[in-house]
Every structure is written in C-alpha cells, then in structure tokens.
Amino acid sequence: MLQISYTIKRQPVQINVCETPWDLDRFIDFVEANPVMGFDTETTGLDWWNHDRGFRARHAQFGNGVESWVLPVEYNPEFVAAVIWALCKARLLIAHNGTFDQHVSEVSFGIPLEELAPKMLDTKILAHLVDPRAVKEGGPGLKLEELTKHYIDLKLAEEVKGSMREIAKRYKVKKEDIWPIVRTFDLEFLSYAGMDPVIAFRLCNVLLPLIPARSKKKGLIGWEHRLAHVTALIERTGYLVDEAYALMRIGELKVEEEKWVGVAKQWVDNVNSNQQLVTAFQNLGFKLTKRTKKGNLAMDAEVLDSIDHPLAEAVKKATKAAKWRKTWFENALNGRDSQGRVHAGINSIQARTARMSITGSVPAQTFPSGDGYVRHMFLAEEGHVSVSIDFANMELRFLAAESKDPVMVDAFLSDKDLHQITADAAKVPRKVGKMGNFLIVFGGGWKALMEQAGVSAAVAKKTIDAFNSTYTWVDKLAKKLSQQARRYGGIYTVTGRWLPVDRDRAYAALNYYIQSGSRDITARALLNLHAAGFTKWMRLPIHDEIVFSFPKERAAELTAEAARIMGFSVKGVAIPAEGEIGDRSWGSVLELEDSKH
DNA sequence: TCCGTTACGTA
DNA sequence: CGTACGTAACGGAC
Numbered sequence: 221m222l223q224i225s226y227t228i229k230r231q232p233v234q235i236n237v238c239e240t241p242w243d244l245d246r247f248i249d250f251v252e253a254n255p256v257m258g259f260d261t262e263t264t265g266l267d268w269w270n271h272d273r274g275f276r277a278r279h280a281q282f283g284n285g286v287e288s289w290v291l292p293v294e295y296n297p298e299f300v301a302a303v304i305w306a307l308c309k310a311r312l313l314i315a316h317n318g319t320f321d322q323h324v325s326e327v328s329f330g331i332p333l334e335e336l337a338p339k340m341l342d343t344k345i346l347a348h349l350v351d352p353r354a355v356k357e358g359g360p361g362l363k364l365e366e367l368t369k370h371y372i373d374l375k376l377a378e379e380v381k382g383s384m385r386e387i388a389k390r391y392k393v394k395k396e397d398i399w400p401i402v403r404t405f406d407l408e409f410l411s412y413a414g415m416d417p418v419i420a421f422r423l424c425n426v427l428l429p430l431i432p433a434r435s436k437k438k439g440l441i442g443w444e445h446r447l448a449h450v451t452a453l454i455e456r457t458g459y460l461v462d463e464a465y466a467l468m469r470i471g472e473l474k475v476e477e478e479k480w481v482g483v484a485k486q487w488v489d490n491v492n493s494n495q496q497l498v499t500a501f502q503n504l505g506f507k508l509t510k511r512t513k514k515g516n517l518a519m520d521a522e523v524l525d526s527i528d529h530p531l532a533e534a535v536k537k538a539t540k541a542a543k544w545r546k547t548w549f550e551n552a553l554n555g556r557d558s559q560g561r562v563h564a565g566i567n568s569i570q571a572r573t574a575r576m577s578i579t580g581s582v583p584a585q586t587f588p589s590g591d592g593y594v595r596h597m598f599l600a601e602e603g604h605v606s607v608s609i610d611f612a613n614m615e616l617r618f619l620a621a622e623s624k625d626p627v628m629v630d631a632f633l634s635d636k637d638l639h640q641i642t643a644d645a646a647k648v649p650r651k652v653g654k655m656g657n658f659l660i661v662f663g664g665g666w667k668a669l670m671e672q673a674g675v676s677a678a679v680a681k682k683t684i685d686a687f688n689s690t691y692t693w694v695d696k697l698a699k700k701l702s703q704q705a706r707r708y709g710g711i712y713t714v715t716g717r718w719l720p721v722d723r724d725r726a727y728a729a730l731n732y733y734i735q736s737g738s739r740d741i742t743a744r745a746l747l748n749l750h751a752a753g754f755t756k757w758m759r760l761p762i763h764d765e766i767v768f769s770f771p772k773e774r775a776a777e778l779t780a781e782a783a784r785i786m787g788f789s790v791k792g793v794a795i796p797a798e799g800e801i802g803d804r805s806w807g808s809v810l811e812l813e814d815s816k817h
Numbered sequence: 818t819c820c821g822t823t824a825c826g827t828a
Numbered sequence: 829c830g831t832a833c834g835t836a837a838c839g840g841a842c
Contacts, residue, residue, distance in 0.1 A: 385819095394818070492837055494823070512823065520824055539837090543825080547835055571832050575828090583834055586826040615828085664830035672830090724829090731831045735828090763828045763832095 221246070224411045228376050228418075235414030237290045237405070241298045247289050248302070251282065255311035258283045258417030258424075261324045262409075264400035268320070269458065269557040271327035278404065280329075282306060283417030285425065290414045292404050293328070304329050311339060314424045316364045316416070318342040319452045319568075326456070333456060337449040343367065343420050345444045345569055346427040349435050352572045353720055362570075368419050371426045380419070383412045438716030444569055447743050450750045451566040451576070451761070458561035459582060459759050460599040460769075462805065466549045469597070473545040480538035487531045491538045494519040497531075504529060547583065548594045555581025564760060568743075573736035574717060576743075576761060584760050584767075592807020598759070599804050600769035606806045607779050609786060609799040610765035613638075614738045615661055619730075621790035622714070622737065625693035632793055646686030648679060656683040660694070663731040701729035715740045738764065741795060745786040752785055754778075759806075767806060775801050 222237035238247060251257070262279040269275075280291045280303040291299040307313070307325060315321045318340040325331045347367050353359020360370035369377035387408050388398040402409045431441065481491060487504070488496045498517045501508060506527055510518040524532045555562045564582035571577065578584050587594045600606045611617075616638060620628035631638045643653025652673045659669050670680035688695045704711050705721035711729050713719055713736045721729045746761055757778070759767040766786065770778045779799035786797035802809030 388818095490838085494838075514822065516823085518823085539824090543836065547826085551835085567833095573832065575832060577833050579834065583826085585828070586834060588826065589828090659830070662830045662832095668830050727829060728831065735831065738828095765828090 222405070222410070224407065224414060226411060226415060228422075229373050231286065233415070233418055234287045235290060235411055236288065237410050237414070238292065238296075238299060238302075239405075241296065244298065244302050247282075247291070247306070250287070250289055251306045251309055254282075254284050256284075256421075257306075257310055257313060258288070258419070258421030259307075259310075259313040259315045259318070259321060260413070260416035260420060261321045261328075262399070262413045263324055263328075266320070268323040268327050269561075269563045272558050274400075275327070277324050277328035278399075279410075279413045281413050281417045282310075283414070283421055285418060285422050288414045288418050290410055295404055300329060304331060307331055307336065312341055313339055314341045314343060314417075314420045316343045316367075316420050316423070318344075319448055319455070322452060323456065333449065333452055337445075337452070340445065341424060342445065342448060343423045343427060345448060346424060346431065346441070347371075348569045348574065349432075349440060349444070349717070350427050350430040351718075351720060352569075352574060354572070357572065358722070359572075359720065364416070364419065364423075367423055372419065372422055376415075376419070380412060380415055383408055387412070432712075432716070432718045434712055434716040435718060440716055443715075443743075443747075446747060446750075448568040450746050450755060450758075451568040453750075453755050454758050454760065455563050455566055457756065457759070458557065458559075458563040460561055460601065461552050461556055462597050462599050463553065463560065465805075466553050466597050469593075470545055470549045470553075473541045473549070477538050477541035477545070480534040480541065483534035484531055484538055488535075491535045492542075497535060500531065501527060501529070504531070544594075548587065549597065551581045551583070552597055566761070571735075571739075573719065573732050573739060574743075575735060575739045575763065578760065578762070582760070584762050590810070592805065592810045594807070595810065596805045596807030598806040600806075603772055604769045605772050605775045605804060606802045606809050607768040607770050607775060607782075607799055608765055608802070608806070608809045609768065609779065609783050609797050611738075611741070611786070611795055611797050614741065614764045614795055615734050616657065617793055617795045618737050618741070618790060619661060619694060619697075619734050621793035621795075622733070623691070623694045623697040624791065625691045625697075628691050628694060629793055642683070642687055642690060645690040646679075646683040648675070648683055652679070652683055656687050660684075660687055660698075661731060661734055663728045698727075698730040701733055702726035705729040713737055713740070741788050741790075742766075744788065745797070748785050749782060752781070754782055754785070770801075 221243040222239055224235040226233040260281045261277050263277050264275055267275050276294060278294045280293050282289050291303055293300045293303055322333050322336045325336055326333055344362055347362055351359050355361040355366055360367060365377050365381040385395055387402055388395045484491045487500045490496055497519050508517045510523050512518045524536050552562050562581045564578045565580040567577045617632055620632050631641055639654035639657055640650050642657050643650045652675055655673045656669055666680040666684045670677050701711055705726040706723050710718055710720040719732050719736055757768045757770055759769055779801055783797045783799045788795045800809050802812050
C-alpha cells in the first residue's frame, strides 16, 4: 500500500493508495467505519457516454475529512469489485458535481443512476443554496477549486489547482489532454485524486450549516437533488442525431464560408480579426465611432450593417457560416456516442437565479429560434414524433400572480392582450408596449427601451411611466424587493431560496425573483413528469420548454397528459403549458406550428 | 498554453 | 441603472 501525507492548515491528511488486493482489508475497515464518505472518480475524460470506445474510470476515491483511499480501478478488477461494494455499503456519498461520478459509476461499475442518486449529496448544490454567485459576480463561485479557496483554505486550493497543471507540464501536454495519459501511480496525480473526496467531505460539513433555515424548512436540499437526478436521467437517454441532415448543412455552410472569405480576401486576411477589420475599414475611408465596453472600436453586427461596402457583407456572411457550422452541426456530430446519440450536459442549478443551463455538444439554449434550421438535426426515436411543450408567458404570468396586480391578473384571467394594454396606456404601438413589458421584467429603464425600440427618449419614458401607473402593484412589488435587497443584501424567493442581490443594483431584484420563480416552475414540472413516468420520453429542458420523443400512436394522448402535468397555478393565476406535436425531427415541430398561423 | 475581451445565439 | 447563460475566436501575457 502506498501512503501519501498531506496537510490542510497544518492538519495531517493521509492518502492511502491500494496497490494489491491485500490492501483492500484496511479499505473495507475504513468503509465500514465511515457510513458517510466523500466520493470522486478520475477518468480518461468527460465523455462518459463513450464507455464502449475508450472512456474508462482510472481511480475511484473515498474519504472523510482526514483520510482517503484511492483505488486504481483500471489496474485490478478486484478493486472494481471493492468499489462496487463500497458504493452499495455507503449510507451517504458526498461528491462535487456528483452527477458526473454517477454516470461514471453506472458505465464503469454497473451501478445504475437510480441506485446511487438517493444517497448522493452534491456539494455544488449545497454551495449554490448558500451563495449562488460566480466569482466574477463577487461570490465564492461553484467550482471545487473556487469553493475550496473560499470555504476551506487558499493554499490548498492553489496546490490542487496547480498540481494538474504541473503534471501536464511534466508530460508536455495541454491540461485537458493529461487525464488519459498520466501514469496510474504518478504520485502527484494520486495526491490530487486523493484530496478530492477529503475536500468534498469537508466542504459538506462547512456548507450544510450555512444553508438558510428557510431553504431547509421548504425542503430545497432534497428537492434540488431529486431534480438533479431527473436531469441526469435525461442526459443518459441522449438525443438521436440525423447525420445526413447535419452533413448536408455542413456542406452548404462550407461553400458559403469559402465564397465570402474569398470576397473578403481582397481587404483582410482574417475575417475574424476585429483589429484587421477596423484598419481595413478606416483605410477605405469609413469613420468608426462605436466603442466596446473597454473603449476599443466595436466591429459588431450594428457597425457592419451601417457600412455600405462589399467587405462588410462578406465578413458577416463568412463568420456566420463558420460559426454556425462548428457550434451546432459539427459539435453535435463530434459529440455522438456509438449509437449516434448526443448527451447534453444539463446543469440543473447553474445561474444566480438557479436557472438550468445546457453545455457540450447540444447547446440547445442558443439554437436559432423561429425555424427548424438547427433543430431538424435532432430526431425522435424510430416510430416516435417530436413534441415540444412550453409555458406561455410564464414570467409575466408569474409576475401577475406574485404582485397580485389587478390589471395584469385580469388580463390573464380574461385572456386580454397584455402588450396592447400597456401600448394603449402609453399611446404607442403594440410592439413598443411589448418591449416595455419585457424590459420591466428585465429591470431595464427608458434608455434601454429607447435603444431597443428605436423610439425617442420621450416616448420611451412615457411607456415606462404608463407601465408603472397601469400596473401599480407590480411597481409596489418591485419597490418592496429592491428595498429588501438593499437592506439584507438579497431576497428570498417563493421556494425559500436565498438570492443575493448587489446593493448597488437593487433594481435587479424583481428580475431575479421572477426568473428564479419561473425556473422553479419548470423544475417542478420536470419532477412531476418524472413521477408520472414521462422521464424516458424527455429529451431536453430549455427554460420554459420541455422537448419529448413520444410514440407516434400515443402522441396526442401523452402530449395532453404531459401538458396537464406541467401546468401550474400561482395564487389563482394559471400558468398553462401548451404542446405542439411534430413529425420525427424536433425542427418539424416549428414548421408545423408555423403552417397553422 | 492560458485567459480576458469581443461578438452572438437564446429565454 | 437591461437579466441570465454557452461557445468561438483573437491576441496579449505567461
């Protein structure tokens, strides 16, 4: 047995590494004496879905606050058996981003997500409930290193973060490429691996008492963990990719890109270099004035649109074609598993408001809306159809309910046109009224409305004033929330979530309250759909929409039932969900929807 | 190689 | 007093 000593704030930590099956006796003693353990895995990469072609677990680690065990599972099958035994024996497993380790345990050790999920405690979830802010926002962050730095020890965080960088340097590879090639018994790697469960265990002990009593009372800890389980199941299912369609679009976009790069070549080498573009346009005699936040000359769509020159058009079309090809079509093709499916990474609790986000080869939240150009690439199962069910006007309905504003509530109860009501009050076109409504929700003011709607300052001010005098209770709620934000540094949401608000941006409190509350309604929908047996049909959650693959002959019935389950009522105001049934591809849902209007 | 900045797609 | 996210690319810092 290999033993490595470490210190956290002068306290000794012992890392034990199993080398032979004889070492397992003491590991078994440890597991029996520690029903609650930190848990982590080291793997060849993050692509757990490629377990049948290269992905594998390298180490599995268990630990408490002062001692940990590293089992090199790739080295000896008896270690795998011991890990399986330990995972089953444990009463509680603490892991950071435990969803990933659950996927690993499933594909590498054969323990289903369903078995491990009930006893996982995820320090990312706990940390979010204590303080959801990223480092950039002045918070502790949500990554393990960031949390270690903030809650445990600065030096430890730097050592752990720095160690993999050092190892990568030693092997002369990029940090992201080190995981499959670092030697199993590399001492630095082992101490990195061994420290993770210790850190997770300690973090849990620090974080649990810091979670607000109100959150605990509302059951948020368990609720968020059950939600993370449902999104993990959706990740596991994956989404079928239409290779022929993707290849067709890739071909088209390559032709388009080459054509416009060729045009631009007369003036610049690189259409993606703003520096080159600024110089080129200035040499052509164009006066550039728009600046970026940092004071550089801007070269965005607005600037390019204002320039009447073939280079401007070529730059827009060339960069767009390249970006769309790589971000959406090639990412999806490259991310497929051996069965032709892509597995999104769903962060069930991510933004400050706890909004979910999707990363990896299916950045679904950025797919162009309006048509099925990208969405056509994703297919329902054989014999199934794609169905999209979304909440209509979720955020405004939630605002109406929570503010109890009589005008707004009445608009929704009697199916009146809310945007027209605002427009009439301000005597502006409906479009401006609609923008005003959303702007209030976003915390914006007349300046933003002026820019976005392209109206005068006077009209913009009039619209905002009209909003506030029409929906007086909304104004009251906004004032109440920003006052709380200024006084306490944050607000509690309806689900008992603590939501920090910067005191100098207290106006954002209303937006946070609405965005977070709306997210929780989608989260509730996912949990209720899961309870009703719909999980196997779910493909993606996207803010206020859930995408399904339903068997064709039952599509109508299942869509109606799922929409009924998703629908919610807040203080008497309905937040209904509406389903649209398409053909095989997700994109077809939009095409059919369009044809109806 | 890493990271800040810019741009752009969405709710 | 416009919120929240993810990704690609450049170019300076190391």
